[in-house]
Amino acid sequence: MPPNNSNESRKLENPNEFLVIPKWINEDYFRPIIEKDVKDFRSIKNFTPIAATQPGDNYTSVMVRVIVDIELKDSSEQQVSYILKTTLEMDKGGDLVAGMNLFPKEKQMYQVHIPNFVRLYKEAGVDIELAPKCVHIDESPEGITLVLEDLKQQNFENVDRLKGFDMEHMRRVIRKVAELHAASAVTYEQNGPYDEMYSRSLYSESNRHMFEGLGKMRHQQYIKAMREWPLPDVEEYIANLPSPTEFFDKGIKLNSVDENEFNCLNHGDLWCNNIMFSEDRTLFVDLQVGRWGSPAQDLWYMITTSPSLDIKVKEFDHFIQIYHTRLVECLKLLKYSKSIPTLREIHVMMIKYGDWGPITMSGVLVAVLMPSDKDSSINMMMAPGPEGDAFRYKTFINPYYVKAMVQLYPFFKNKGII
Template identity: 30%
Template structure:
């Protein structure tokens, strides 16, 4: 294992374990693992809720005269001693994602393929889901030439439209699945970043806001206009977040992705470089809620600034008609809101844009030298404070605040709510 990986290899991860899982997946008992290598699969700053490992293997079978090679990805939980584990454990993220891959996603993919009539991939298949080790082994979609877009450059209109189209199918499948199988999302699908059961993310949110406030001392204009509002928000962020994700009678609700940003989408391209499919990954925070939270989160973290600031109503409209069409194809019998009502629902969830753009987006843009992790964000030690200050003192973040803060203030999202 490379030295730079801060997470040790689990003791149960052995050559025999990998051989057994691969043999079962390929349905070939003659398979013998000749070589295997493991390495970190995700760079610093691109994953905060799990450990991702790439496993490269060479193997032989009785039916092959030469060695075969492949790779796959494995997701595991943080060790219990890791501070991130104690933030995440009460959210049920690990058991939820295993349930998604075992039980939910295959049904949703089948709905999308047969009824919405979209044969493209919806998610990466899993080789093995192991509840004893809290691990999932996935297909490596890079072998099919899927790749993640650059989190720093973000997505243009063509990529954004494709994501919204696939998201509409995902949401339609979730809504009709809940209709056909009542109670399927009752257990463990009620705990997104904000919820009424746990506030494990509170130190993450408040520490990031405090770092944002400190960074405003470097800009007199922003400090005078916004620092007092950011300081007041520190004490209210969880209250406002929970309020923004509370479901009300008449809301259109479905299974949301819950953590939809650039690195949780993989794209496949044609020969001319145009994206032809978008596949979602990382379903740890999938939650039963308004699809508006996925839209706010995606718009605030993953698309070009001019699209986010100038074209959101149009993008919501584009998504809405894709959703409406998909719901009709799956014969959804629930109430489909009008575009006007859906825009109101989107507006009612707008605080999600505050947390996504002021707290999470700066982290997503971080490209510095400090080790970025939940433990460091929570920590008030020297290295933790250095990371958080470095995040908000990036030149790109400081420039974006001159756009983002006025935009949020115009909607009343920085005032008392």
């Protein structure tokens, strides 16, 4: 890791002053991690933990950037930094997250699947990166903690989620998604089915009560907000709006996997903040909700959440073509022996599993397009009563979200999806 100004850590701005950093994230915890990660490490000179994300950029974990000034055995000094990701406290949404299997999935993705996918490409003669290096995983009765390399130290950045990807960034992301999908399909072919937890999405019967309860709390505020949008024929859309039970039933139905089609391990949470870019590298982060099934899930999720509005609908078919071209290249490179899907078959999948689009639009996109707000949290999203209603209504009339809805509702209607 390159040396940096040892005073830099003191100048770094904390992006979320409201985050309470657990006291156990300290020098004692990190010393053995650094000893293993940094050759010739001698001692810690300065230790600075700060929030890794702004309010509203992450809802399901505590994300801390740890900046450490260290001394090496030759008495030179160096600055290293890491991203620590750990579970929320139980009374701050941790109980909800624990029931979703997010951290066990991510642990296995970093320990097993991502290294295996990279190895497949290496054996085929190609170096392909998919995710940052995980330098430490800690599991205890309280939860799972991951320590990852800090990609910002290597000049990686996110694209502004409120602006979205331009065409060049979309091209890079789509190609990377195809690389992930291809390697995961070949792994399934070679090793058999993935762990059973990858057969489940957040839409499981065990979560029905929670999701329907949230749906009922937000339904009235959502309709109230819709009537303020400049959306032609808004009453027609309101009349056809699924009830919370119908909405959840659509999610349950999407869990079905047709083994006669091409399937893959989906990233499951593909939006701007979970993809990082340097000048010539593109990597995924946040590998918590992977799911085996149709690639349509990742494609709908990414296209619904992440391109800028000027290309989101206009370039839809082009996005699918870019994906298909790279998918075919990678499947052939990795010697996939089953039938390779045609471009037409991918388009058919997009319609067949089209409910992923409106589900993403009505759900996660609300949070994706909400400007940074100190009140943004999973607890506030689900809070009952007037305070929670006011926050939910605020997210539904957010101008960024409204502009997207005015574009997406007619798009989904014309596709026959709503």
